[in-house]
Amino acid sequence: MQQFPHDTIVVLDFGAQYSQLIARRVREMHVYSQIVPYTITATELAALSPKGIIFSGGPSSVRSAGSPRPDAGIYELGIPILGICYGLQVMSIQNGGTVERPLKREYGFADLTVLHPEASLLKGISANSRLWMSHGDAVASLPDGFIQTGSTPNCPFTVIENDEKHFYGVQFHPEVVHTAEGNQFLQNFVLGVCQANQDWDMGFFISTAVEEIRRKVGDKQVLCGLSGGVDSAVAAVLIHEAIGDQLVCVFVNNGLLRKGEADMVLKLFRDHYNIRLQYADAEDAFLSALKGVTEPEAKRKIIGKVFIDTFYDEARKAGEISFLAQGTLYPDVIESKSPSGGPSATIKSHHNVGGLPEDLKWDLLEPLRELFKDEVRAVGRELGLPEEMVNRHPFPGPGLGVRCVGEVTKERLDTLRDVDAIFIEEIRKANLYDDIWQALACLLPVKSVGVQGDERTYEEVCSLRAVTSEDAMTADWYRFPPDVLQHASSRICNEVKGVNRVLYDITSKPPGTIEWE
Structure with a gap:
């Protein structure tokens, strides 16, 4: 591995759902961040000369046999470390603390009690700051040299710090948008503790x-x-x-x-x-x-x-x-x-x-x-x-082939192209295009009865879909003003031959994927 040409925060990945998001949040501060496997050795990590290390969360229980452990030599490098969720727990265990399964697990929102406002991770953090928790295990006793600086009703050791060694840990997820002041927590570590230069652009x-x-x-x-x-x-x-x-x-x-x-x-x-x-x-x-x-x-x-x-x-x-x-x-x-x-x-x-x-x-x-x-x-x-x-929305490699549900024919593709063009045009006219991660239309292998021009029709059905997301790992359906969908539906049924019914897909990811196929 080569040393990075600029100040870098390395994220040790323990299989977390949010490892990418941690790296993104750091880069948004104009500090370069790179994800590496938790199996990296202390020697390999030292050769990268990072300004700081973040231990990610992970799906394993730190109490289970064979659960991921970083090289213990990493703690001897003198580089600041921030442990998040599983990262906090594994850092605690490897330094002499204990982790147990509490009576109550925490999944969802929790309010922080700030015990030491002057603590390195808590500078600028509000009293009762809203956090996002997702854990079954929790630290039961602290390693030597650590102090408790923040807690929640169900988690005494929500924020812990060892300023002498520059080791820090949080049980919540500062990288997700649900944590109200998550960026401030991360900035306190990256810019405050690590003193990283903001030279990444x-x-x-x-x-x-x-x-x-x-x-x-x-x-x-x-x-x-x-x-x-x-x-x-x-x-x-x-x-x-x-x-x-x-x-x-x-x-x-x-x-x-x-x-x-x-x-x-x-x-x-x-x-x-x-x-x-x-x-x-x-x-x-x-x-x-x-x-x-x-x-x-x-x-x-x-x-x-x-x-x-x-x-x-x-x-x-x-x-x-x-x-x-x-x-x-x-x-x-x-x-x-x-x-x-x-x-x-x-x-x-x-x-x-x-x-x-x-x-x-x-x-x-x-x-x-x-x-x-x-x-x-x-x-x-x-x-x-x-x-x-x-600024174009993402488009799948197989193109309209996976949006033309059922058999793919030239006629159906031409119909779908017209539907898609009208949908995107209406979104742009409403100045909503940049608010949406991805908008798409699908042609379904279903026909429905309609009335067009005072005549009975039996034509195909299309489905419109628009989602918001940060990285497509998860997505939520977009809440359009009703008149935008009304205009799109009206234009599609009037201008596109072969379509007489328009649906709007309100499935999030999960359980659905963004594309239909």
């Missing part, structure tokens, strides 16, 4: 990324697949900034794109950025392979296979290629391979990090793999990408 990232791309690529050629989404677009423009015409982009029109998307991509990258771009119109090949297929996972596999075949055909035309560029992001990497090294449930494979052939003859170039989505958008703005591209 997208300008710094771009300059270092450009240097690294040039160093890695040398005089060789890079192939990049464009999808029309923000991730691949930013990756392509960043790489082009570094190596110019050594980059060759391939844009495969699979016939599953949004309305006007192919023209937009061609105009932006050929005309505006002057990027070498090969265009493959493969709509017929995709639709032929999908004919009669209705099972969602089968669709994904077919779309993936035809894409790879088409992409390789185009790659052969590009000459000698040494690198394959992808718009892989940090959440893609973490979700696809648990950084804790422990078991993780796979909901779906990511089209960037999964599905590549084992005998891939190119080296991978993934310049965005340490960034979160909001950081990628910021990079795009720095590089001059238009706001319409930078």
Whole structure:
């Protein structure tokens, strides 16, 4: 492992649901944060020279045999440590404290009693500050040198500190929005205790990324697949900034794109950025392979296979290629391979990090793999990408193929494109687009009776969906003003031939996923 080129807070991941969120919160302070597995050795960690270490929460009980433990040598490095939930408990046990299962578990809100307002973690924290708890175990006795600085009715040791060793712990989750002053707790540790410099911004990232791309690529050629989404677009423009015409982009029109998307991509990258771009119109090949297929996972596999075949055909035309560029992001990497090294449930494979052939003859170039989505958008703005591209809602790799529920046909896709375009247009007209993480329309394999133009109709049903989220790990359905949905529904039924009923999906994630398939 290489030492980071700027002040860094390292998050030791014990398999927590919120490890990504901890790293995000730190980066929002303009301090770089990196997640590493809890199995990292003290020597490896010391070589990174972090300004501070955060132990994440985790799903295990610290009292169970075989539960995760960090290298005990980490406590001897002299680097400040903050333990969150499980991280607090494991730090307590390894330093001589005890953890027990209390009579009452805590899941949900709790009010903090501040016992020492001058304590390092509690500076600027209000009395009775609202916290978010989620734990079955709790510290029963403190290690030597620690003091109790904050409590809740069901948890005496909610905040503990050892200022001499710079060890700190909280039983609640400061990284979640439900904790009212969570950012202040984290700032007290990162900026106060650790004295980290706030030198992480997208300008710094771009300059270092450009240097690294040039160093890695040398005089060789890079192939990049464009999808029309923000991730691949930013990756392509960043790489082009570094190596110019050594980059060759391939844009495969699979016939599953949004309305006007192919023209937009061609105009932006050929005309505006002057990027070498090969265009493959493969709509017929995709639709032929999908004919009669209705099972969602089968669709994904077919779309993936035809894409790879088409992409390789185009790659052969590009000459000698040494690198394959992808718009892989940090959440893609973490979700696809648990950084804790422990078991993780796979909901779906990511089209960037999964599905590549084992005998891939190119080296991978993934310049965005340490960034979160909001950081990628910021990079795009720095590089001059238009706001319409930078701020686009996420779009699935298989495109409208997984929003055209049931059989995928040219006719149904054209209908869905029109529905989707109207829905997005109405959201933009209401100035709500930026309030929503993702908005989408699905065409359902259901027909309903309607009355249009004084005539009985028997047409298809569409479902509209919009969600709010921070990272797509969880999502809540968006509460539209009723008139927005009314206008969208009215326009769809009046302007889109073949649709006579519009539904609005109010399922959160979990239990549903954001996409229907």
